[in-house]
Amino acid sequence: MADGVMAMILAGGQGSRLSILSSNRAKPAVPFGSNYRIVDFTVSNVMHSDIRRIGILTQYKPYSLMNHFGMGEAWGFAGRRAVAKILPPYIGGKDSDWYAGTADAIYQNLSFVDRFEPETILILSGDHIYRMEYADLLTFHTNNNADLTVATQAVSLEDTQRFGIVKADRRGRIEGFQEKPQSDPISNQGSLGIYAFKRSVLEQWLREDAANPKSSHDFGADMIPQMIHECSCYAYEFPRYWRDVGTLQSYWEANMDCLSPNSGLNLHQWQVHTNCGNVPGAYLAPTQVLDGGSTVNSMVGKGCTIRGKVVNSVLFHGVEVGHDCEIRDSVVMDGARIEDGTRLHRVICDKGVRIGEGCCLGRLSRQAQVNRLHPDHLWTGLTLIGKNVRVPPNTRIGSNCLVHPALDYSHFPDSDIPCGTTVTLNGHDKE
Numbered sequence: 001m002a003d004g005v006m007a008m009i010l011a012g013g014q015g016s017r018l019s020i021l022s023s024n025r026a027k028p029a030v031p032f033g034s035n036y037r038i039v040d041f042t043v044s045n046v047m048h049s050d051i052r053r054i055g056i057l058t059q060y061k062p063y064s065l066m067n068h069f070g071m072g073e074a075w076g077f078a079g080r081r082a083v084a085k086i087l088p089p090y091i092g093g094k095d096s097d098w099y100a101g102t103a104d105a106i107y108q109n110l111s112f113v114d115r116f117e118p119e120t121i122l123i124l125s126g127d128h129i130y131r132m133e134y135a136d137l138l139t140f141h142t143n144n145n146a147d148l149t150v151a152t153q154a155v156s157l158e159d160t161q162r163f164g165i166v167k168a169d170r171r172g173r174i175e176g177f178q179e180k181p182q183s184d185p186i187s188n189q190g191s192l193g194i195y196a197f198k199r200s201v202l203e204q205w206l207r208e209d210a211a212n213p214k215s216s217h218d219f220g221a222d223m224i225p226q227m228i229h230e231c232s233c234y235a236y237e238f239p240r241y242w243r244d245v246g247t248l249q250s251y252w253e254a255n256m257d258c259l260s261p262n263s264g265l266n267l268h269q270w271q272v273h274t275n276c277g278n279v280p281g282a283y284l285a286p287t288q289v290l291d292g293g294s295t296v297n298s299m300v301g302k303g304c305t306i307r308g309k310v311v312n313s314v315l316f317h318g319v320e321v322g323h324d325c326e327i328r329d330s331v332v333m334d335g336a337r338i339e340d341g342t343r344l345h346r347v348i349c350d351k352g353v354r355i356g357e358g359c360c361l362g363r364l365s366r367q368a369q370v371n372r373l374h375p376d377h378l379w380t381g382l383t384l385i386g387k388n389v390r391v392p393p394n395t396r397i398g399s400n401c402l403v404h405p406a407l408d409y410s411h412f413p414d415s416d417i418p419c420g421t422t423v424t425l426n427g428h429d430k431e
Contacts, residue, residue, distance in 0.1 A: 002051045005138060006118035008109070009042055010102055010193075011126030012059025012089075017247045019377045020386045020405055021350060026058065027246070028126035029065040031333050031351070033258045033267060034299040034314050037068055038245060039126040040274045046124070047075045047273060049134040052082045053116050056126065057105050059089055059098065067278060074275040087112060101218035107206040118199055123219070125193040129254050130242035131270040137196055140172075140236045147201040147231035150174065150224070151194035151238050162244075163190030164220040168235040174228045179220045189235060191220065192242055201231060241265050249380050252348060255314045255331045259297050283317035283334065292323055301334075308338070322357070330362070339393070349385045350405065356393030361385070368399035369420035373429055378402055378420075397421075 011028040021030050028039035039056075046054055054077065058065055065086075071077065072084030087109050089099055099105040106113075106123060113121065120141065122134060132151075141149040152166050160181060167176035167187040176186045205223055209215050215222045227233055241264030245251040257263035276284070283303035289295060293306035300310065303318040308325025315321075316333045322340035330344045336353040338344065344355075347362040355361065362383035371378035378384065378400040385391070386405030392412050397403070398419030413427050421428045 002049060002135065002138065004119035005051050005122060005134075006053040006055070006113060006116055006120075007046045007051050007122040007124060007134075008106060008113070009039070009046075009054065009056045009124045009126045010105060011039055011056050011065060012062070012099060012105065017377060018245075018251060019248060019374060019384060019402060021248070021251070021348070021384070023405070024061060024387070025064040026060050026062055029068060030245075030251070031316060032129070032245070032251075033255060033272075034301045034316055035276075036267075036272055036274045037065075038129065039065065039069070040272050041129050041131070041270075042124050042126050043069070043072075043075050044270070044272045045130070045132050045134060046122075047077075048271070049132075051122070051134065052077070053118065054084045055087045055109060055112055056085070057087045057099075057109060059105070062086070062088060068275050070275060070277070074277070075273050083116070085112065101216050101221070103206060103209050103215075103219050103223050104217035106202075107210050107217070110203060110206065113199070121197045121199050121202055123195040123197065127246065128193065128242060128244055129265065130192075130238075131240070131272075132194070132238060132242075134196075137194070137236050137238075140234070141196040144172065144234045145232060146196070146234045147198050148224070148227055148233045149196040149236050150233070151192045152189040152235045153192055153238050153242055154188050155190040157185065157188060160185040160188060160190065164224065165189065166191055166235045172234045172236065174233040174235050177220075177225045177228050179218075179225065189237070191224075192238060194238075195219065205231075248348065248377055248382055248384060252331060252346075252382055256312070256329070258299055258314060259312055279317055279334075293321070308340075313344075316351075346381055346399070347383045347385065350387035350389075352388040353385050353391070354389070355385075355391045356395065358394040359391055359396070361391075361395075361397045362399055362401075363396070369418070371400045371402055371420050371422060373422045374402060 032038050077084035165178040165185045166189045168174050243254045245254050257265040285303045287304040289306045295310045298310045298313045300315045301317040305320045307323045308321045311328045313327050313330045318335045320337045324341045327344045330347040332349045333351045336349050339357045342359040345362040381399045383401045385403045388406045390408040392409045397417040400420045403423045
């Protein structure tokens with residue numbers, strides 16, 4: 001047991017760049033990798049590091065996440081030595097009912113932290129895919145007598161504007177910090193949103209930040225840039241697989257990484273735990289690959305029935321693939337039904353989707369138009385189908401298209417949906 005250490009997981013993000021995948025669930029609750037949710041990776045890291053006290057801070061549409069985590073039994077947080085709590089925002093107190101930022105979220109939950117008097121507080125994000133032994137980070141933190149240790153990783157220069165950027169000396173002492181610089185980054189070391197704090201130092205700085213009316217109450221934007229000048233702050237470079245799945249493209253790429261033995265993402269070796277208690281019994285039956293069915297370099301969840309061809313794709317529980325279907329480079333979530341003769345290419349389907357016979361979704365064109373309404377979400381040739389959508393037979397849906405959740409046949413006025421189109425309750429957007 002990692003005595004004196006407590007983990008606090010920030011899991012309240014809206015994840016707007018994941019579009020309709022996170023419109024009715026918190027980003028950490030988005031399904032991933034055939035069997036998991038994104039938050040499972042951080043919680044499993046805490047479990048494997050033998051940290052027995054954990055708080056998960058929720059905010060945006062938390063029900064799915066709360067239902068999934070329960071009391072933490074699936075990750076071994078049971079018994080007298082373990083404490084695992086979901087921590088929603090306070091309602092009706094003096095402080096804002098809605099967290100103002102990441103630092104404010106921890107500040108509002110200091111009373112929970114103080115019950116256990118930890119020496120070190122790990123602050124983690126619940127929306128990243130990685131496997132880390134926090135013991136190595138904590139040893140580095142202790143050996144340097146650091147007030148704050150920030151986990152970092154080298155990122156491409158074009159990606160520096162998405163990260164807090166850290167500059168450290170040869171010993172790891174942080175000399176500079178920029179929050180998402182739009183130009184002239186001081187280094188290419190990006191903060192991974194993994195922090196180890198001395199509790200006494202953290203509480204002091206949180207109280208000062210809370211009293212500052214000019215602060216946005218965020219670790220990266222406010223606290224850390226000031227702390228590096230007054231405290232002992234170090235950077236711990238993490239050399240292995242880590243990915244922020246905050247965009248549709250990065251989410252799809254990370255799912256594809258599950259299929260690549262050279263990607264560094266190895267679900268078997270990582271021993272990620274999840275809560276299967278809410279999975280319908282029918283979805284836990286053995287998967288069947290019947291006559292005419294085949295799978296190539298794919299992950300297929302339990303309870304699936306495969307009568308067509310599945311190539312380089314990730315299928316979750318209970319997916320049905322009809323005769324003469326072909327699914328390539330796609331992510332298909334629980335309970336989807338892909339009927340006979342349908343083709344999917346670079347498609348993400350949310351739960352419960354029904355795609356009729358003879359459809360063609362996601363036909364890739366080198367000159368495919370970006371999504372007209374959401375150019376920042378769909379521009380790389382993916383097609384996104386929302387939860388419980390019913391696609392009529394013989395429908396063609398192009399690349400960079402988005403179909404909103406719960407639409408049925410009546411919402412598809414045309415059988416040919418051009419590239420870059422968004423389909424809503426009112427039909428699809430016009431040129």
